Amino acid sequence: MTEVPSPQLRISDQNRESALSALGEHMSAGRIDIDEYGERSARITAAKTRGELVELFADLPAPHPRYEDAPQAVTAPEPAPTAQPVPRRPGTPDSWSGGQRFVAAFVPLVWIAVIALIATGVVHGTLILVPIGLSIFGRSMWGHAGHSHHDHRDRRERHLRDRDRRRELRDSFRDHRRGLDR
Incomplete structure (x- = not known):
């Protein structure tokens, strides 16, 4: 039998990041506008418990924030993998x-x-x-x-990460500016 965690359980920064990411997907899908995103993201940042996050996503479909599972039994760490020589890719200076x-x-x-x-x-x-x-x-x-397809994929992934980071900075700036205007 699985026990449902209490809404009074405290959340971690990782939970808040997950909630902000999910909220960003809802904004990208057009379910919420940028003003509502700003309001909800400020409430996510200030949230302390799971119940507060659940309330913010009550009117939205998936995705919702992910929560880490109950603590697992501590196990012995796996031995570190042995260093494998990195194969030389054709076209690289080495x-x-x-x-x-x-x-x-x-x-x-x-x-x-x-x-x-x-x-x-x-x-x-x-x-x-x-x-x-x-x-x-x-x-x-x-x-x-x-110029393999791996290079292209790596550049695209880096571009997407940079774009997401710029969006986060933009949203953070807008939230900060709204706070100063009040």
Whole structure:
């Protein structure tokens, strides 16, 4: 038989973060507007018990805040995993050949030198074709191995995390500003 926790149980910061995340999803879905989000998020931040959070989500469908389960019996920690060598991905600097390393160091220097010479009028502008050609040659040495779908996924995940953080900061600023206006 599962015992339902009392609404008077104190909540943790993790519970509050879960509630704020769930509330953000409701705002994104259009169930609440930004003003209501601000009001409810302020109440979530001030909440002390589960009952206070439950009350804030009573008129909303899932998702609701998650609560950690009852404390589990303490078990012995698992042994730390042994360090596995990280496989070298193709296209990363530590897997480059000597020629690739040379081109990677040489091409930026050629770009700088050619731009400086063209800017000072020492040589004609068509010299810009030299670093362009070297760049194309260097790219052909690497191919597309350095731009795997994993890199794209990592960039997308980082972008989503950054976007969520910016939204949190924006909402926090708006809440703070509302508090000063009162």
